[in-house]
Amino acid sequence: MYENQVEGIFNKILIGTNIFLNRDVLRHDYIPEILPHRDEQINRLAGILAPALNHSKISNIFIYGKTGTGKTAVSKFVLSALENKAREVEPLLKISYINCRLTGTNYRVLADICRSLGIEVPFTGLAVGELFNRILKFLNQQKCSLVVVLDEIDALVRKDEDNNLLYELTRINENLNSNWVGLICVSNDLHFKEFLDARILSCLSEEEVVFKPYLANELYDILLIRVKEAFHNDVIDFSSLKLCAALAAGEHGDARRALDLLRVAGELAEREGIEKVKEDHIRLAQKKIEHDRVSEALSSLPLHSKIVIVVTFLLNNFMPKEGVITGNIFEIYKELCKSIELEPLTQRRVSGLINELDLLGILNARVVSFGRFGRTKKIRLGVSPRTVLDVLSEDEVVGGLFQYIPKCLPKRR
DNA sequence: CCTCCACTGGAAACCTAGGCTC
DNA sequence: GAGCCTAGGTTTCCAGTGGAGG
Numbered sequence: 001m002y003e004n005q006v007e008g009i010f011n012k013i014l015i016g017t018n019i020f021l022n023r024d025v026l027r028h029d030y031i032p033e034i035l036p037h038r039d040e041q042i043n044r045l046a047g048i049l050a051p052a053l054n055h056s057k058i059s060n061i062f063i064y065g066k067t068g069t070g071k072t073a074v075s076k077f078v079l080s081a082l083e084n085k086a087r088e089v090e091p092l093l094k095i096s097y098i099n100c101r102l103t104g105t106n107y108r109v110l111a112d113i114c115r116s117l118g119i120e121v122p123f124t125g126l127a128v129g130e131l132f133n134r135i136l137k138f139l140n141q142q143k144c145s146l147v148v149v150l151d152e153i154d155a156l157v158r159k160d161e162d163n164n165l166l167y168e169l170t171r172i173n174e175n176l177n178s179n180w181v182g183l184i185c186v187s188n189d190l191h192f193k194e195f196l197d198a199r200i201l202s203c204l205s206e207e208e209v210v211f212k213p214y215l216a217n218e219l220y221d222i223l224l225i226r227v228k229e230a231f232h233n234d235v236i237d238f239s240s241l242k243l244c245a246a247l248a249a250g251e252h253g254d255a256r257r258a259l260d261l262l263r264v265a266g267e268l269a270e271r272e273g274i275e276k277v278k279e280d281h282i283r284l285a286q287k288k289i290e291h292d293r294v295s296e297a298l299s300s301l302p303l304h305s306k307i308v309i310v311v312t313f314l315l316n317n318f319m320p321k322e323g324v325i326t327g328n329i330f331e332i333y334k335e336l337c338k339s340i341e342l343e344p345l346t347q348r349r350v351s352g353l354i355n356e357l358d359l360l361g362i363l364n365a366r367v368v369s370f371g372r373f374g375r376t377k378k379i380r381l382g383v384s385p386r387t388v389l390d391v392l393s394e395d396e397v398v399g400g401l402f403q404y405i406p407k408c409l410p411k412r413r
Numbered sequence: 414c415c416t417c418c419a420c421t422g423g424a425a426a427c428c429t430a431g432g433c434t435c
Numbered sequence: 436g437a438g439c440c441t442a443g444g445t446t447t448c449c450a451g452t453g454g455a456g457g
Contacts (some may be wrong), residue, residue: 105441345446347446348446369455371455372455
């Protein structure tokens with residue numbers, strides 16, 4: 001009899017509920033067949049890449065635009081079309097797609113390129129130059145050309161200050177014979193050019209394609225197409241869709257955000273057992289996405305950062321008026337570490353952790369000067385204390401620390 | 414105008430854990 | 436197994452600093 005019950009649940013999923021027809025259509029990595037309001041960019045990109053089919057080297061391309069403006073979708077769309085065409089026409093063309101923010105370091109970018117070419121490499125241990133040589137050797141042996149897409153390249157440039165990797169990549173063609181390597185750099189950050197060496201920049205941006213944020217009516221068109229594939233008929237009405245587009249347009253025209261809103265709103269309605277997505281669902285979805293983002297960020301922090309958050313939380317409760325400074329945090333932090341028999345980090349490091357948390361928006365830290373009484377950072381929580389308590393009290397190690405009463409409460413200032 | 418606090422934040426060295434080549 | 440490479444986190448050291456109080 002249980003079998004029947006369970007089968008019922010499975011079947012429900014298989015058949016689909018009365019809301020979603022195909023949820024995947026709303027995922028970030030879904031590449032639709034039609035990309036509204038991006039004809040200009042698609043044509044530009046295709047025009048620049050076309051010479052590849054003729055064995056000619058393509059110009060390096062720089063693509064700018066904020067998150068959710070269609071950069072990734074358009075480039076993947078055009079490149080997969082290129083790849084298909086190249087297979088028909090003969091020239092050996094490989095495409096490596098690298099997300100620099102996920103990849104993180106020079107070494108791993110090269111390692112990823114290697115893997116996408118089918119060269120096995122260890123995840124650490126080799127000199128960067130060695131990886132370079134292996135790629136060169138492979139390309140020369142196979143007589144094949146390569147297009148590398150470096151998505152979110154700003155993340156990489158900030159870490160690698162001399163831009164060694166980019167410099168080497170721009171010069172790689174000097175060591176190739178008739179084949180070539182073309183670079184497509186994609187950046188979210190419009191000011192990031194300033195970090196680049198002028199020579200590298202001029203080499204990388206032989207062509208530039210700019211993606212402007214979507215306007216509310218453009219987002220609406222995008223949503224309209226997806227809605228037909230993602231939802232059953234009449235699940236979402238005109239006004240909810242308008243609201244969705246308007247909210248996302250407020251967030252610098254982010255299509256990704258608009259699709260998230262739609263998906264989460266659908267899930268909320270589904271859970272309520274209602275067969276219509278209403279405006280309230282969209283508004284709730286907005287809140288839920290924000291809450292989930294914070295929870296996710298909090299729970300995935302390293303241990304010492306979590307402790308720093310707990311300390312800030314506690315001090316915020318015990319002395320809400322005074323404002324918490326680095327010295328306070330470090331004192332209590334040491335107490336907490338002792339209470340769970342953990343070796344504390346140095347003050348320098350904790351100060352660094354506070355900066356990292358500030359960057360994530362979990363803490364707000366501001367440098368202030370108390371004149372005679374020194375210069376330090378004033379720190380407060382950047383997210384609601386409720387969320388901190390909810391998320392971190394579930395934590396095995398840190399959860400118990402919320403009961404702690406600081407021994408030496410800092411003096412008033 | 415000078416002092417001096419309580420740090421800030423840069424730089425470099427160090428450590429661990431992996432892996433290569435010879 | 437020595438001697439080299441990698442990443443990533445941390446410690447050590449220290450010059451620099453905004454501004455209240457003398």
